[in-house]
């Protein structure tokens with residue numbers, strides 16, 4: 022039996038896809054929504070597993086039971102940073118983060134939307150045909166009035182739209198694994214930056230059971246970036262790290278400094294598929310949830326009004342995240358000079374409010390506040 026025409030097909034059931042599906046369901050409970058993913062859940066995903074409190078707030082707004090989603094992951098309240106020049110800051114965060122392995126997090130998000138009656142089906146999308154007059158056709162048989170491409174950094178939907186992949190200099194590569202917490206970590210989230218291969222840093226994010234998600238990420242430049250180089254650099258930045266971390270996996274991070282313009286039409290891109298990763302911190306889950314929520318809202322508006330979904334998504338994104346993206350793009354250019362990051366770290370060490378503003382800027386939708394700019398210390 023062939024499927025009917027779905028109102029919306031969401032491709033990808035990571036945080037962006039689940040948020041998009043939940044958002045449509047909340048804006049238009051009668052919409053017929055199908056989510057497809059090439060994987061069965063639970064499935065692993067290379068990630069630092071750190072989830073900002075602002076992402077948790079958005080998930081709660083979308084109706085996710087955040088208590089259950091974070092169950093077993095104690096809040097992480099301190100952040101210990103070392104800047105490229107070695108300036109150290111160790112402070113309490115205004116709101117805690119949670120570290121939940123993606124194998125667990127994503128399965129819980131999928132279970133949550135399934136409980137709401139949204140169908141999640143295993144299906145790998147290979148082709149997307151859009152003629153602008155009728156439904157979008159996936160793989161010759163799956164038809165939808167709107168498609169939300171939430172299929173991650175190597176998005177097939179993005180490629181089908183003719184949107185080029187993120188260019189060198191606008192994409193990072195990161196490797197992560199699991200290992201015992203560092204000797205002096207003390208339950209804090211640890212980020213150690215390095216001048217030598219800047220922009221690059223290593224991290225250790227505690228899981229709450231004595232183990233940590235550890236990793237290293239670096240901007241992809243003109244030269245090769247080999248796995249062995251990344252592991253050597255990670256070990257140099259995280260002294261005392263267990264020499265045999267489990268489940269090492271690398272993945273690309275398309276940065277928001279290279280995000281494509283949002284196009285009009287029936288197909289919307291969200292999360293990593295839309296290159297929404299913070300160029301300073303590698304944070305992408307907040308953006309995935311936020312963009313999923315906005316695209317779901319835009320699709321629901323378009324179903325109701327008959328107006329263009331892509332145009333609505335562009336407007337909603339500009340209203341919600343436009344200023345933040347302007348500030349991150351400006352700082353991404355200036356931040357190629359590590360001295361600026363050192364100046365920010367000195368200011369954060371001297372003043373809790375600067376630290377709070379910088380965390381909000383790096384993990385969610387904060388701006389470059391007057392507090393940050395006035396307090397930058399260049400020596």
Ligand SMILES: Cc1cc2nc3c(=O)[nH]c(=O)nc-3n(C[C@H](O)[C@H](O)[C@H](O)COP(=O)(O)OP(=O)(O)OC[C@H]3O[C@@H](n4cnc5c(N)ncnc54)[C@H](O)[C@@H]3O)c2cc1C
Pocket residue numbers: 032033034035036037038057058059060066067068069070071072073144145146147171172173174176177195196197236271272273274291292293294297298303304305306307309
């Ligand atoms: C090493 C590393 C560390 C990171 N650390 C953090 C961190 O600590 N905190 C943070 O906020 N962000 C972090 N990020 C970024 C974060 O992982 C991503 O931004 C986030 O996963 C994006 O979510 P998404 O839903 O857009 O894509 P994904 O999570 O990649 O989900 C995409 C889904 O689409 C499915 N899919 C792909 N292709 C198809 C297809 N053709 N057909 C059907 N389904 C398909 C996949 O199976 C997958 O389930 C990190 C990234 C990396 C690589």
